[in-house]
Amino acid sequence: YYFGGVPLVKEEITSPKRDFTRATREEVLAFMREDLAFAAENLPGIAEVEDGKVSDLVAKHYLAETCISLGDYKSAIQYAGDVINDNNTALMTKRFGSRVSAVPDGDVFFDLFQRGNQNRSSAKNKEALWVIQMEEDIRGGYTVTTDYSYPLERFHVPTVHTLTDPDGKPGMLGPRSDFNVGGRGVSYMRATEWMINQSWGSDFDKDIRNSAVNIIREVIYDNPASAWYGQSAIAPESMSKNYKAQNYRWYPWLSKVTCPGDHPEGLYTDMEKGLLTNAAGGTYADQYLLRLAETYLLRAEAFLLDNQPDKAAEDINVVRRRAKASDVAPADVTLDYILDERARELCFEERRRITLNRTGTFVERTRRLNEWQGWQVEDHMSLFPIPYSFIEANTGAVIEQNPGYSN
Numbered sequence: 001y002y003f004g005g006v007p008l009v010k011e012e013i014t015s016p017k018r019d020f021t022r023a024t025r026e027e028v029l030a031f032m033r034e035d036l037a038f039a040a041e042n043l044p045g046i047a048e049v050e051d052g053k054v055s056d057l058v059a060k061h062y063l064a065e066t067c068i069s070l071g072d073y074k075s076a077i078q079y080a081g082d083v084i085n086d087n088n089t090a091l092m093t094k095r096f097g098s099r100v101s102a103v104p105d106g107d108v109f110f111d112l113f114q115r116g117n118q119n120r121s122s123a124k125n126k127e128a129l130w131v132i133q134m135e136e137d138i139r140g141g142y143t144v145t146t147d148y149s150y151p152l153e154r155f156h157v158p159t160v161h162t163l164t165d166p167d168g169k170p171g172m173l174g175p176r177s178d179f180n181v182g183g184r185g186v187s188y189m190r191a192t193e194w195m196i197n198q199s200w201g202s203d204f205d206k207d208i209r210n211s212a213v214n215i216i217r218e219v220i221y222d223n224p225a226s227a228w229y230g231q232s233a234i235a236p237e238s239m240s241k242n243y244k245a246q247n248y249r250w251y252p253w254l255s256k257v258t259c260p261g262d263h264p265e266g267l268y269t270d271m272e273k274g275l276l277t278n279a280a281g282g283t284y285a286d287q288y289l290l291r292l293a294e295t296y297l298l299r300a301e302a303f304l305l306d307n308q309p310d311k312a313a314e315d316i317n318v319v320r321r322r323a324k325a326s327d328v329a330p331a332d333v334t335l336d337y338i339l340d341e342r343a344r345e346l347c348f349e350e351r352r353r354i355t356l357n358r359t360g361t362f363v364e365r366t367r368r369l370n371e372w373q374g375w376q377v378e379d380h381m382s383l384f385p386i387p388y389s390f391i392e393a394n395t396g397a398v399i400e401q402n403p404g405y406s407n
Contacts, residue, residue: 001357002384004402019396029070036063040079047088051119051286052133057083061129061295064302069358073306080299083129089292090126091322097123099262107208109323113256118286130290134283152257152348154281157185158250160219163240165228171221171240172233175276177263179213179255180220184280187248191347194369196252199344207325209344217252257348259284293319293345301338301359309333316341335359357382380404 008023008031039059046055060079067076083089095108097117103110117123118131134150160181165171175184200210208214219233221240233240234250243249265271267280296315303312309330317327319341328337339361342350356362363382367374385405
């Protein structure tokens with residue numbers, strides 16, 4: 001999906017090899033299908049595997065995805081259906097887990113992303129299919145060093161803690177674990193205007209994925225020493241001085257990337273005030289690689305491509321009804337609509353570039369919906385360039401560069 005046809009290696013290479021050739025995309029996909037089918041037949045069931053391990057249902061989900069790419073929509077429908085209809089899977093539709101009492105105005109979508117709620121064993125989360133296990137103070141887990149492991153909090157949460165009040169004095173106490181600040185963010189990555197404000201359509205105030213606990217749209221001065229304490233830092237009459245000049249310091253953000261009010265104990269410098277060490281900034285919760293909502297949307301895609309828009313709408317509406325959103329009519333189901341729904345449901349979870357490349361929509365959607373980078377996207381960028389280091393090292397055969405790139 002990133003490079004097109006790539007060298008296809010089916011056996012372990014035990015000696016130097018410099019004569020790779022590119023297989024076609026279809027040949028690679030066919031081998032993926034073969035490999036995933038073997039996995040689906042031989043991996044244990046999801047009820048038999050430990051948290052973080054791969055089950056037969058994970059293989060079937062990706063087998064369905066591969067079948068779509070090969071144009072075998074009926075097989076894709078069958079494999080995705082095996083995942084959806086398994087007795088051990090179901091969407092979570094009621095509040096559950098560790099923070100129901102602590103956040104009474106939360107909702108089930110919020111609960112899906114709270115610490116301790118991702119796994120089937122601890123939270124009875126039947127929606128979870130494959131979950132990255134993050135452990136405190138384990139390298140590759142919570143470690144926050146120069147080799148970030150899963151730094152979504154740091155990358156996506158804005159630098160709220162640096163806001164100054166209109167007098168130019170500190171308006172915030174510092175990095176804090178709450179909905180107002182969200183941790184130790186550094187404003188590296190913000191969502192698009194389309195994602196934050198336009199994607200919800202007429203369900204803006206209805207869809208729980210856009211609720212006040214899931215997308216944070218306000219920030220309040222929390223420093224009692226500020227004359228503006230308790231007031232909005234983004235309202236025109238009380239706007240933060242440095243936010244007015246540098247609006248990267250605050251923007252609406254998705255709370256699923258962090259754990260507001262529930263950071264690991266070792267990260268606090270003052271638990272009473274919720275203040276965090278400057279070393280905070282990782283995403284301190286287990287992370288979904290795959291959950292059942294995505295399988296519903298994948299099967300909807302297969303149904304649509306198989307000319308069954310009514311069944312596609314049924315699958316989409318299972319996901320939308322959990323979100324308290326309006327039903328979509330079969331006549332309104334398009335691939336573009338499914339990609340919109342994947343964004344609403346799976347933002348910061350799915351590997352979005354893979355999805356857009358897989359569906360052949362990266363160039364058009366990025367140009368249309370991404371105000372930050374869309375203007376830079378050229379037609380040939382639907383594929384990545386083949387690294388020149390590989391082309392140069394492959395002295396025994398010619399590896400053709402992808403169209404539009406030069407060596």
